[in-house]
Amino acid sequence: MDIERQRTQDDLRGIIQGDVFCDPVMTQLYASDASIYQVQPMGVVRPQTNSDVIAAVQYAKEHEISLHPRGAGSGVAGESLGRGLVIDFSRYMRRVEISADATTVNVQSGAVLADVNRSLRARRRGYGPDPVTRSITTMGSVLATNATGSHFLRSGTARDTIESARVVTVDGELIELAKHSPSDDGTAGRFALGLSEIQQQFAPQLAKSSETKARGGYRIDDIVGSDGRVDLAKFIVGTQGTLAIVVDATVRTETIATHRGVVLLFYHRMELAARGAVSALRHGLVACDLMDRRLLQIARDTDPRYADILPAAAEAMVLLEIQGESLGELYDRLAIIQQDLCSGHEGAFASVDTVKQSERDLYWALSRRVIPRMYRFKRGEAPVPFIEDLTVPRDRLPETLTAIQDTLKREQTTATFFSHVGHGHLHLRPFLDLSKAADRRRLARLSTEIAEVVWQHGGQVSVEHAAGLSRTYLLPKQFGELWQAMGQVKRLFDPMHRLNPGKLFGAVLQKPNENLRPADQTIEVTADNRVIVEADHGIAAPVRDSNRSVPQLQVLQHWPASSTITSVARGCNGCGRCRTTSPDERQCPVFRASMREEATPRAKANLLRAVIAGKLRVDDLATDQAKEIADLCFNCHQCRLDCPASVDIPKIVGELKAQYVATNGLPLSDALIGRIDTVAAFASRVPWLSNFLIQNSFSRWLAERLFGLSAARRLPGVVRETYLRYATGRRWHRRSPHGGLKVAYFVDQYANFHDPDIGRALAEVLQQNEIGLYVPTAQSASGMARFTSGDLKGARRIAKRNTRLLADAVRAGYTILATEPSAVLCLKHEYPNLLDDEDAHLVAEHSHEACEFLWGLHQAGRLSTEFQSVDASIAYHQPCHLRVLDPIGCAPQLLKLIPGMDVQHIEAGCSGMAGTWGLQKKNYRNSLRIGWPLISAMRSAKVTSATTECSACKMQIEHGSGQATLHPIKILAYAYGRMPKIGSDLEGTS
Numbered sequence: 010m011d012i013e014r015q016r017t018q019d020d021l022r023g024i025i026q027g028d029v030f031c032d033p034v035m036t037q038l039y040a041s042d043a044s045i046y047q048v049q050p051m052g053v054v055r056p057q058t059n060s061d062v063i064a065a066v067q068y069a070k071e072h073e074i075s076l077h078p079r080g081a082g083s084g085v086a087g088e089s090l091g092r093g094l095v096i097d098f099s100r101y102m103r104r105v106e107i108s109a110d111a112t113t114v115n116v117q118s119g120a121v122l123a124d125v126n127r128s129l130r131a132r133r134r135g136y137g138p139d140p141v142t143r144s145i146t147t148m149g150s151v152l153a154t155n156a157t158g159s160h161f162l163r164s165g166t167a168r169d170t171i172e173s174a175r176v177v178t179v180d181g182e183l184i185e186l187a188k189h190s191p192s193d194d195g196t197a198g199r200f201a202l203g204l205s206e207i208q209q210q211f212a213p214q215l216a217k218s219s220e221t222k223a224r225g226g227y228r229i230d231d232i233v234g235s236d237g238r239v240d241l242a243k244f245i246v247g248t249q250g251t252l253a254i255v256v257d258a259t260v261r262t263e264t265i266a267t268h269r270g271v272v273l274l275f276y277h278r279m280e281l282a283a284r285g286a287v288s289a290l291r292h293g294l295v296a297c298d299l300m301d302r303r304l305l306q307i308a309r310d311t312d313p314r315y316a317d318i319l320p321a322a323a324e325a326m327v328l329l330e331i332q333g334e335s336l337g338e339l340y341d342r343l344a345i346i347q348q349d350l351c352s353g354h355e356g357a358f359a360s361v362d363t364v365k366q367s368e369r370d371l372y373w374a375l376s377r378r379v380i381p382r383m384y385r386f387k388r389g390e391a392p393v394p395f396i397e398d399l400t401v402p403r404d405r406l407p408e409t410l411t412a413i414q415d416t417l418k419r420e421q422t423t424a425t426f427f428s429h430v431g432h433g434h435l436h437l438r439p440f441l442d443l444s445k446a447a448d449r450r451r452l453a454r455l456s457t458e459i460a461e462v463v464w465q466h467g468g469q470v471s472v473e474h475a476a477g478l479s480r481t482y483l484l485p486k487q488f489g490e491l492w493q494a495m496g497q498v499k500r501l502f503d504p505m506h507r508l509n510p511g512k513l514f515g516a517v518l519q520k521p522n523e524n525l526r527p528a529d530q531t532i533e534v535t536a537d538n539r540v541i542v543e544a545d546h547g548i549a550a551p552v553r554d555s556n557r558s559v560p561q562l563q564v565l566q567h568w569p570a571s572s573t574i575t576s577v578a579r580g581c582n583g584c585g586r587c588r589t590t591s592p593d594e595r596q597c598p599v600f601r602a603s604m605r606e607e608a609t610p611r612a613k614a615n616l617l618r619a620v621i622a623g624k625l626r627v628d629d630l631a632t633d634q635a636k637e638i639a640d641l642c643f644n645c646h647q648c649r650l651d652c653p654a655s656v657d658i659p660k661i662v663g664e665l666k667a668q669y670v671a672t673n674g675l676p677l678s679d680a681l682i683g684r685i686d687t688v689a690a691f692a693s694r695v696p697w698l699s700n701f702l703i704q705n706s707f708s709r710w711l712a713e714r715l716f717g718l719s720a721a722r723r724l725p726g727v728v729r730e731t732y733l734r735y736a737t738g739r740r741w742h743r744r745s746p747h748g749g750l751k752v753a754y755f756v757d758q759y760a761n762f763h764d765p766d767i768g769r770a771l772a773e774v775l776q777q778n779e780i781g782l783y784v785p786t787a788q789s790a791s792g793m794a795r796f797t798s799g800d801l802k803g804a805r806r807i808a809k810r811n812t813r814l815l816a817d818a819v820r821a822g823y824t825i826l827a828t829e830p831s832a833v834l835c836l837k838h839e840y841p842n843l844l845d846d847e848d849a850h851l852v853a854e855h856s857h858e859a860c861e862f863l864w865g866l867h868q869a870g871r872l873s874t875e876f877q878s879v880d881a882s883i884a885y886h887q888p889c890h891l892r893v894l895d896p897i898g899c900a901p902q903l904l905k906l907i908p909g910m911d912v913q914h915i916e917a918g919c920s921g922m923a924g925t926w927g928l929q930k931k932n933y934r935n936s937l938r939i940g941w942p943l944i945s946a947m948r949s950a951k952v953t954s955a956t957t958e959c960s961a962c963k964m965q966i967e968h969g970s971g972q973a974t975l976h977p978i979k980i981l982a983y984a985y986g987r988m989p990k991i992g993s994d995l996e997g998t999s
Contacts, residue, residue, distance in 0.1 A: 017052055017072070024064045027101055028055040034634050037619040038612045039079070039095045043584045045393060045443060046087035046478050047526040049624070050077065055100040059175070059183055059256050062096065066254065067181035069094055075507050078250040080119065080147030082606070083585040085394035086477025087524070088154070088249055088512055096254065098149050099588075100604055104257075107132070113172060117257045118149025123591060134262040137164025141377050145588045149255055154475045155247030159376065162431040163263075163295040163332070166473075168228070168246045170260045176245060176253035179503045183256070186241035188234065201239035203501040208233055211494045225472040226488055226513065227252075227498045249475045251509045252502035266295075266332035270339040270364045271372050274350055274357035275323040279426065281355050282325035283407035286430040289329055290403070292346050294431065296330035298376050301426040304383070308375055311382050315375070320359050327357070327430070328372060339364050376427065382653045383425060383438065390448075392425045392438035395479045395521050396456045401468030403433035409466045413437065416458050420451055434473055449522045456483070456521045481511065482518040526579075527622035562620060562627050565667040565801050566660065567845040574664065575621050580656040581614035587648050587658075595647040595889060598919040598939045608641040610648035610658040617661050630665060631672035639665040643923035643932075644797045645889040646834065650896075660842055666799025678717030679798040682925045686790035689762040692727045700726040719933040725763040725964065732756055732765035736784035741772070744783050744821055750871075751781030753818040755811070755836065755856070757829035758790040759960035766991070767828050770982035771859055777985045778866065778873050783823055785814045791827075791835040794925045801843060808840040808849070815856075816848035825856040828978055830890035830959050831924060833858045837894065858891060860958065860977055864899035867906070874906055876984040881996045882911035883980070884950040886943060886966065888959030889919050900958060900977040907984045913950060917943040920957075922965035937969065944969035954995055956980060 010018070010032045018031035030036065031052035040049040051074060054065045069076050075093030082089055089095065098119035105125055106115040111132035116125055122143040126135045139158035140146055150156070152174070157166040164170075173187040184196050191202035208215065208229045215230045232244045245253060274289075276282035279301055286299050302324045308315040319326065329346065333339045343362045351357045363369055383392045401409045406428065417424055417439060424439040439455055441448040460470050460483050469487060471480040485492045495514045499506070511518060568574040587597050587610040600608040616638060619625040629635055642662040649657055675683065692699035702708040709720040718724075733756060736742055745751055752775065760767040768784075775782050792807035815825050815836070827833045836856040841849045857865075866872040885901045901912045921940030926932050937944070947955055947970035955966050955974040963974040973994045982988040983995060 014051060017074075021052065021054060021065065021068060024068065025054060025056065025061045027057040027061045029053070032634070033625055034616065034629055034632070034638070035607065037624055038606055038615050038638075039082070039097070040090070040619075040624075041526060041583050041615060042079075042082040042084050042087065042089055043394075043582060044085050044087040044090070044477065044479065045395060045526060046090055046524045048087070048090040048092060048478075048524050050091060050095045051093055053095045053097060055097045057101040059177070062177050062254060062256055063181050063183055065094060065096060066177050066179065069507060070179065070181060070505075073505075073507075075510050076254065077509050078118070078149065078153065078254050080150035080153075081121070081142075081145045081585045081588050082583065083142045083146050083588075084150065084154070084475055084477060085397065086471075086475045086479045088475035088477035088509070090478065090524075091509065091511075093507075097606065098256075099147055100606070102256065103147075103604070111262060113259050113261055115257060115259045116148040118147060118152075118255055120148045121590060122146055122148060122151055123589075129262055130265070133265050135265050136260065137170060137263045138167050139164070142585070144591050145585045148258070148260075152246050152255055152258055152260075153249050154473070157429075157432070157434075157473055159296045159298050159373075159429055159431075160330075161429060161434075162290075162297065167260075168243050170262075171242045171246050172259045172261060174242045174245055174255050174258035176255050178253050179505070179507055186245055186253075188238045188240050188242070190238050197241060200241055200501065204229055204239050204241075204244065204498070205233055205237070207494055207497050207501070210497075211491060214490045214494070225469050225476070226484060226491070227495050229494065229498065249477075249509060249513050251499065251513045254508070268333050268336055268339050268364060269369060270331050270333070270343050270362065271369045272329045272343060272346055272360060272362040273318070273372055274327040274329070274347075275320050275359040276325045276327070276357050277322065279325040280407050280411055282327050282357075283410055283428070283430070284355065285350050285357060286327045286329075286428075287403055287406060289327070289346065289350055290431065292329075292342065292349070293331065294329050295332050296328070297430040298328045299426070299428040299430055300326045300328070300375065303423075303425045304375075304427060307382050312374075312378075314371060318361060318372075322358070325426075326375075328375065336364060378653075390440040390442045393441045393443065393452065394438050395452060396459050396470065397436045397438055398471050398474040398480065399435040399437060399459070399463050399468060400472045401433045401435070401463060401466045403430060405466045405468075406430060406433050406435070409435070409462065409468065412462045412466065413459055416455070416462055420455055420458070422451065422455065433468070443525060449525065453520055453522045456480075460487070476513045478512070478519055478524060479521045481513055481515065482520055484513070485518075527618075527624070564664065565671060566664055566842050569845070572657070574617070577657055578614050578618040578621055578661060580654050581611050581618070581652075581658070582654055583611050583615070584653060585609070585611065586651070586653050587611055592916075592918065592942070594651050595645070595892070595918050596651045597642075597648055598645060598889075598921065598923075599641050599643065599935070601918075602921075602935045602938045603641070605641070607638045610642070610652065610656075612638060613642060613658055613662050613665060614656060617665060627668075630668040632669075635665065636669045636673075639669065639799070643926040644793075645919060645923055646838075646893045647889055647919070650893050663796060663799065663801065663842070666797075667801040668799075670799040670801070675798060675800055678929060679800070681716045681718075682928065683792075683795040683798050683800050683803060685794060685925060686758045686762070689727055689758060693729060693731055693762050696727050696729045703727075713930050717929050717931060719928060719930040721933055722928055722964075723968065724928070725759070725960075727762050728765060730765065732761045732768040733784065733786050733788075735765055735769070737786055739772075741782050741784040742786045744818070744823075745781045747781070748822070749779075749781060751783065751823050752826045752862070753783045753785060753815060753823040755788065755791075755815065755825055755827040755832055756784065757827065757832040757960075760828055761790070763960070764976075766988070767976050767978060770976065770979040770988055771826070771828055773982040773987035774863070774978060774985065777875075777987065778863075778871070783818060785818065788814055791829070791832040793831040793835055793839070796835070796839050797924060797926065804839070805843050808835070808843050811836075812840055812844060812846075812848040812852050815852045819851050819855045823855075824862065825852060826859050826862055827856070828859045828958065828976065830858060830888045830894065831961075833894055834890045858894055858899075858958065860900040860903055861895045863981070864903055867903070873985075876907045876981075877986050878909040879907050879980075879984050879995065880909045881954065882913065882952040883975075883995070884913045884915050884947055884952045884955045884972070885977075886915055886917075886920065886947075886955065886957040886962055888957055888962045889923075891958055900956070904956070904977060904980060907980070910980075910984075911952075913952060915943070915946045915950060917946040919943070920959070920962040920965040922959075922961040924961045927961065927965060936965070940965050940969060947972050
């Protein structure tokens with residue numbers, strides 16, 4: 010850290026209660042967002058209180074530093090990026106206060122819109138504007154960009170909901186904005202007077218612009234009431250943090266509709282779809298969205314549920330929603346709409362409608378989930394957001410779409426189209442490869458040419474999203490004579506241009522192809538597994554250091570040519586979806602517990618990408634700070650599953666941790682945890698002593714002091730006869746010379762040393778189904794703890810031994826089974842990441858989790874269903890690792906085959922145990938915090954027992970809820986009448 014940054018950090022930490030970072034690593038995490046731009050700030054401030062915001066602003070004024078407010082960093086225009094101080098509200102300032110009648114709600118800028126709506130749902134109220142990113146976007150961003158969404162026809166924009174707002178001015182003064190008279194004293198009165206005078210001065214130009222209903226820029230056209238008062242709260246909405254910093258606001262809510270109906274209409278041409286959507290508006294719609302065939306194809310590819318819903322012949326789809334007070338009324342209106350829009354040669358060729366909530370949510374997910382999944386394009390060209398925020402009079406939308414398509418053809422480019430037809434808004438993302446200089450130049454041309462088309466059709470650019478770094482340069486031409494009014498407004502509020510300079514207004518405006526994220530031009534992997542990258546800074550104009558060589562990075566995992574370390578790191582677009590706190594998703598458990606940017610999966614991708622691009626030194630990966638960031642991931646793999654771009658963040662984290670370990674070695678606690686299977690092996694030789702020590706409070710206290718193991722955790726006891734010894738005694742360690750269906754059992758630590766009944770139950774189930782069993786006794790535990798700690802040297806040694814044994818078994822006709830999800834994940838994902846050999850890939854291809862394998866047998870008609878009736882109710886939790894391997898959940902499907910069995914599938918997120926992560930004292934509290942929703946659900950479930958495949962999840966459930974927890978394989982064995990001793994636990998009679 011240079012002297013200036015160090016001084017700034019020390020000064021700010023002395024006056025701010027929240028977090029302050031000016032070091033290169035942390036500032037690099039805030040150098041990008043969901044846009045295509047990258048600008049490293051001087052520092053980051055995460056305020057806890059309004060006083061912190063005031064202190065930061067006053068310090069910035071004194072030292073002439075720019076300020077850049079930021080929420081979730083989900084903006085696609087680079088609106089929160091800058092070279093000064095980034096003010097991150099999302100960490101602490103998230104308070105939500107609902108009024109007594111719930112008609113208004115006071116929200117701090119860092120409150121997430123989806124959380125606000127969850128708080129209001131019990132009162133049957135909600136916040137109207139619904140941008141696609143509402144599961145992660147903050148209310149500060151909603152107000153800063155004047156957000157709206159699909160339900161504009163019902164709810165309008167954020168400006169229509171505001172009652173009052175508290176802001177910090179550029180001088181560091183906290184004031185409340187509402188409706189103010191120009192004659193009022195104080196700063197608010199001065200602002201009201203200034204805006205009133207500017208409106209009068211430019212009245213002729215404003216009257217002319219009102220013909221096209223101006224919605225972008227500084228809106229001064231509708232803020233002065235008939236009584237002469239100026240609505241400053243309404244004015245500040247949409248100013249994108251360039252005039253004042255909003256710290257909290259009071260907004261109006263609306264009632265949630267009693268009944269809702271949705272119609273999907275499919276067309277052979279997009280122009281016909283646009284015309285149909287415009288004509289549908291006469292039916293009193295509350296939403297009307299249009300999607301092109303590329304987005305429909307993404308939906309089919311990423312979710313099999315859409316394969317039967319979306320016709321392959323559809324070039325475009327229109328989604329309509331109506332609302333009503335009775336179902337009868339909805340049915341009648343849905344029928345009328347379909348009859349109207351499906352008639353004639355230009356009508357829709359197919360349609361689907363519903364009033365059911367589950368189906369309605371599935372249809373709406375087309376726009377809310379498919380748009381982010383555009384980032385899954387893996388080829389060089391990808392849909393790029395830079396000119397997507399467009400609006401035209403809705404009656405002119407069809408002809409505008411045709412004109413834009415003609416422009417794209419001239420530039421030999423295609424694009425995705427998505428439109429909120431109700432207010433003529435268009436999201437457009439051309440396909441470009443920004444690693445190519447020609448496409449970076451094409452980006453600038455397309456931006457101007459498409460804007461010209463929109464202006465010719467009476468429209469505007471930058472009306473719903475921020476202008477940011479991508480579109481501000483178009484605004485002088487768009488506003489013409491009114492651009493001078495924008496300048497006067499800026500001088501009134503921020504005369505020195507310290508608040509988000511260069512955004513929405515500025516004397517110097519960047520072109521849309523400047524400050525792009527680094528794009529790697531050349532990648533070379535040397536014989537000793539070092540990566541040399543010739544970095545290109547992604548700037549359109551030639552620069553002196555555009556091809557400087559980045560220091561060598563010796564990679565420690567196998568990165569194939571199809572997914573190099575560079576391409577994987579760059580695959581993260583920064584959309585911020587990993588910041589979601591939705592109960593319907595699991596990523597990212599650690600972020601949910603801490604709400605820190607460095608805990609997000611995208612932070613790890615940003616860190617590695619910064620090293621590859623030369624923004625950080627390779628040596629920075631060996632620092633304690635880099636380790637702290639990497640350790641904010643416990644390898645649950647939920648981000649890999651839920652990431653819209655399918656980026657393998659766990660592999661990135663593995664590389665980051667391994668780089669630290671390669672230089673510094675393993676901390677003692679990590680070394681012990683990584684070798685816990687060895688410890689268990691020794692303990693099993695003297696189980697009477699080992700179990701005494703495990704249960705003894707003093708020895709647990711000593712283990713906490715010496716090795717960092719939490720004394721609050723009760724470790725599972727060990728057994729004298731391990732499962733491998735038991736299998737040897739039953740001669741299962743010998744391969745069968747006979748043919749037929751046969752499996753090799755990969756035994757993990759828990760089933761071997763702590764609960765061999767799991768393996769015995771599997772053997773009983775296999776015998777019931779006449780399946781041969783082979784247990785290689787030379788195998789080792791999976792080594793997942795070593796992967797998680799970054800000990801890839803030790804993990805590689807284990808992986809080689811296990812894959813060699815298991816590959817021989819596969820070649821002999823065996824299928825590999827494991828009862829521990831983390832063990833299967835090692836075989837199918839972690840081992841191939843380490844070993845680029847035939848054995849690893851062969852084993853990965855033929856490995857299965859036991860319940861998944863058995864369910865496959867059932868679907869093929871090969872599974873015995875001669876179950877005895879079991880009068881029990883069980884609560885099932887699907888472990889995170891198994892959710893990656895088996896998204897449909899085979900275990901509860903199997904258990905439902907048992908007569909009398911009542912299975913409740915409880916989806917309450919991650920258990921928080923995360924293998925051995927939750928055993929450590931430093932993680933204990935966060936482990937319980939993460940797992941609390943599951944623990945609470947298990948406590949309140951009216952069941953006799955719980956079930957899960959994961960031994961760590963079992964420990965957490967029993968530790969937090971006291972609910973006896975069984976492996977599903979044990980329950981199946983009991984239902985076959987082969988393991989009667991577990992009946993007391995299963996039926997709750999112990």
